[in-house]
Amino acid sequence: xxxxLATAIGKCLSNKTRLQILEWLKEPExxxxxxxxxxxxxxxxxxxxIQEKAGLSQSTxxxxxxxxxxxxxxxxxRHGKWTYLKRNEKIIQNxxxxxx
Numbered sequence: 889x890x891x892x893l894a895t896a897i898g899k900c901l902s903n904k905t906r907l908q909i910l911e912w913l914k915e916p917e918x919x920x921x922x923x924x925x926x927x928x929x930x931x932x933x934x935x936x937x938i939q940e941k942a943g944l945s946q947s948t949x950x951x952x953x954x955x956x957x958x959x960x961x962x963x964x965x966r967h968g969k970w971t972y973l974k975r976n977e978k979i980i981q982n983x984x985x986x987x988x
Contacts, residue, residue, distance in 0.1 A: 889982045889983060889985070889986040893959065893960065893983075894983060894986050894987065896958070896959040897959050897960070897961060897979070897983050899959075900955055900956050900959050900961055903952070905942055905944065905952060906952050906955075906956055908942070909938060909942065909952070909953070909956070910956075910961065910975060910980075912933075912938070912941065913932070913933060913938075913962075913973065913974060913975045914975065916929040916932070916933045916974070917929055919933075919941065920933045920934075920937045920938075920941065921937065923937070923970065923972070925967065925968075925970065926967065926972075929974070931965040931967065931972040931974065932962075932963070932964070932965060932972035932973045932974030933972060933973060933974070934970055934971070934972055935949070935950075935953060935970075935971045935972070935973060936970075938953065938973065953973060957973070959979075960976050960979040961975065961976055961979060961980065962974065962975065962976060963975075963976045
């Protein structure tokens with residue numbers, strides 16, 4: 889972990905909604921329904937479900953999630969037209985260790 893990445897992650901975490909998204913994704917089975925196609929959370933949560941839960945516009949959520957993915961907080965997986973996101977636990981642990 890370097891200062892540039894730690895600063896980018898800190899900026900992402902300074903927004904309440906982005907922090908909530910990370911919290912929701914910590915236990916996706918408690919916060920989201922499984923996608924009708926996959927029926928599991930191995931690849932994360934469908935972006936549509938995250939947008940619905942956050943109650944923000946698609947463009948706002950798209951920007952938030954894109955920024956979170958760019959700094960490594962989220963990992964995305966595509967299945968057809970659907971994108972699924974999950975937490976990148978390794979980066980989260982590295983960030984935590986870096987700031988402590």
